[in-house]
Each structure stands twice: as structure tokens, then as C-alpha cells.
Amino acid sequence: xxxxxxxxxxxxxxxxxxxxxxxxxxxxxxxxxxxxxxxxxxxxxxxxxxxxxxxxxxxxxxxxxxxxxxxxxxxxxxxxxxxxxxxxxxxxxxxxxxxxxxxxxxxxxxxxxxxxxxxxxxxxxxxxxxxxxxxxxxxxxxxxxxxxxxx
Numbered sequence: 001x002x003x004x005x006x007x008x009x010x011x012x013x014x015x016x017x018x019x020x021x022x023x024x025x026x027x028x029x030x031x032x033x034x035x036x037x038x039x040x041x042x043x044x045x046x047x048x049x050x051x052x053x054x055x056x057x058x059x060x061x062x063x064x065x066x067x068x069x070x071x072x073x074x075x076x077x078x079x080x081x082x083x084x085x086x087x088x089x090x091x092x093x094x095x096x097x098x099x100x101x102x103x104x105x106x107x108x109x110x111x112x113x114x115x116x117x118x119x120x121x122x123x124x125x126x127x128x129x130x131x132x133x134x135x136x137x138x139x140x141x142x143x144x145x146x147x148x149x150x151x
Contacts, residue, residue, distance in 0.1 A: 037072035038151035043131055045102035050077070052112075055093035063087060067137075069127035073151035075099070075110075076124035082143045088114070091147055099149060110149040121146050 042048055047066045054061050067078045079085045083092075091097060091112045098107040115121050124146045129137040 035072040037070065037074070039070035039073065039075040039149075041104075042068060042070050042075055042101045047102055048075075049100045049102075049107070050087065051098035051107065052087050052090035053094035053096070055090050058094070060098065061087070061090060067128055067132070069124065069131045071123065071127055075149040076115075076127060077147045077149070078124060078128055078137070079145045079147065080141065080143070083114075083145050085145070088145050088147065097149065110151060112147050112149050115146040115148055120148070124148070 047064045048068055049062060050065045051060045051062045053059070065077055067080070069076050079088050083089070092114065095112045096109055097112045098109050100107045115124065121144075122140065125137060125140055125144075
């Protein structure tokens with residue numbers, strides 16, 4: 001065995017382990033450099049106020065939302081109940097939503113979109129995990145739905 005190799009570990013396994021460690025370091029560095037944007041102030045809030053239009057009535061429906069994280073001019077909201085959640089169904093029917101941070105008084109309108117890109121879904125999950133520091137968000141769950149609001 002050469003220097004630095006573990007007993008029972010092949011060189012390929014060592015390379016893979018190093019690559020995974022490097023990816024984690026790269027991901028951590030990327031997440032540490034969250035770009036400033038329209039939603040930067042939202043990360044300091046425990047919750048945001050979200051309004052969606054009812055899919056049948058068209059009336060505005062308000063809810064508080066805590067599972068969110070910002071990345072530049074995009075705000076990610078994660079719904080752990082999946083696509084059957086009423087507010088998600090409302091967003092599908094009427095993608096324009098209103099939102100405001102916890103300490104702001106004015107609602108702003110943004111277009112919402114359900115994510116299907118696995119890379120962007122993973123980014124949203126990592127951002128939420130970093131912001132909330134909650135192990136529940138540390139591993140992906142196929143039942144989750146991620147909604148992005150773009151400025």
C-alpha cells in the first residue's frame with residue numbers, strides 16, 4: 001500500500017471519496033457566496049407572507065410561509081406536502097403571487113413556477129437547509145415540491 005492509502009480501500013475508491021469531498025467543498029463555497037438580489041432581505045425573516053389566487057374563486061388567499069430561501073433574484077419555497085397542497089394547486093392555476101417579507105408592509109407581485117430541474121431543486125433544498133439549519137431538509141424527498149418566485 002502506498003502512502004496515504006487506507007487498508008482495504010482501492011485507489012478508485014480513494015479518488016471517488018476525494019471527488020465527493022471536493023464537490024461538497026465546492027457546494028459549500030457556492031452557497032457561501034449567495035448573490036444579493038431582490039429577495040436578500042427575506043433570508044433574515046423566519047417567515048414570509050404569501051398570497052395566491054384561489055383556483056376556483058380567484059380570490060386572494062394568504063398564508064405564512066417559513067420554508068424559504070433566497071438566491072439572488074429568486075425566492076424558493078418548499079412544500080413538504082407535495083403538489084396536492086392547496087397553495088401549490090393555486091399557483092399552478094394562477095402563477096402570479098403576492099409576497100412580502102416579515103417586516104415589510106407592501107406586497108409585491110411575482111411570477112411563480114414549479115421546479116422540475118433536479119439541479120435547481122437541489123440548490124433550493126441546500127439553501128433552505130443552510131438557512132434553517134434543520135436536519136429535516138438535509139436529504140431530498142421526492143414528495144416535496146419546490147416553487148420558485150422570480151423577480
